[in-house]
Amino acid sequence: MIGRLNHVAIAVPDLGAAAERYRSAFGATVTGPDALPEHGVTVMFIELPNTKIELLAPLGADSPIAAFLARNPAGGMHHVCYEVDDILAARDRLLATGARVLGTGEPKTGAHGRPVLFLHPKDFDGTLIELEEVA
Amino acid sequence: MIGRLNHVAIAVPDLGAAAERYRSAFGATVTGPDALPEHGVTVMFIELPNTKIELLAPLGADSPIAAFLARNPAGGMHHVCYEVDDILAARDRLLATGARVLGTGEPKTGAHGRPVLFLHPKDFDGTLIELEEVA
Numbered sequence: 314m315i316g317r318l319n320h321v322a323i324a325v326p327d328l329g330a331a332a333e334r335y336r337s338a339f340g341a342t343v344t345g346p347d348a349l350p351e352h353g354v355t356v357m358f359i360e361l362p363n364t365k366i367e368l369l370a371p372l373g374a375d376s377p378i379a380a381f382l383a384r385n386p387a388g389g390m391h392h393v394c395y396e397v398d399d400i401l402a403a404r405d406r407l408l409a410t411g412a413r414v415l416g417t418g419e420p421k422t423g424a425h426g427r428p429v430l431f432l433h434p435k436d437f438d439g440t441l442i443e444l445e446e447v448a
Numbered sequence: 449m450i451g452r453l454n455h456v457a458i459a460v461p462d463l464g465a466a467a468e469r470y471r472s473a474f475g476a477t478v479t480g481p482d483a484l485p486e487h488g489v490t491v492m493f494i495e496l497p498n499t500k501i502e503l504l505a506p507l508g509a510d511s512p513i514a515a516f517l518a519r520n521p522a523g524g525m526h527h528v529c530y531e532v533d534d535i536l537a538a539r540d541r542l543l544a545t546g547a548r549v550l551g552t553g554e555p556k557t558g559a560h561g562r563p564v565l566f567l568h569p570k571d572f573d574g575t576l577i578e579l580e581e582v583a
Contacts, residue, residue, distance in 0.1 A: 315474035317498045321456055321528060325573040334572065338545045339450035339530070339538075361530070363452045363498045368573075388573030390525040393456060395474070395496070403474075410473045437469065438460040438503075438523030 316396035322367040324378045325388040392441035400446035412436045451531035457502040460523040527576035535581035547571045
């Protein structure tokens, strides 16, 4: 059921500085920034041949990454996102194995306009996992 | 110059438990374990359609991930590995932008038998980056 690695998300304190560093040090193609006020983040993407790196900076007072950056002021790897075909089937399989889904347990519309869920990092070796449905 | 995301590495306290969790919760294909005493780790790989997740557990007394697991006993995302065509050219470009290469600055033979370098996480928003030369 697990599909492609859609992205690795890295929380950063300064998006512009991070983007410039990846461009100059790696010759990377970096797109954005895109402000997503309904998600509390501004995002940029490092485009790789097989996947992408999502650079995340907080936006607004209730950003979901504010606490992470308070604990890790220099930034750090925040989550990985795996694609699934059917997010409700994926959720039910996960719940049946005892894994915990964050929030209400119902998918929300993610930063890419598709249904997403987040899984409890304590169930996956300290790794926050996002699932994104790709039809 | 930056190429494919070769893998995301996750340090885990118990490889067998982690592998079983990814198999049962996600239906993932997990290979290994492979003991790499010269690298101080035992590895397993979660095979994804576009990349792989490397699960790392310490092996021996001087494991390079022992300190990380001491700070993060439940485990956590440890590094990302990007492919490059020419690791010495990549290193020189990085050094010219002020980024720091860990260790002696000379490539070592990595876990996959290819030349690798690690970059200082303080230069990349708290993210430990491995570069691997793929010819």
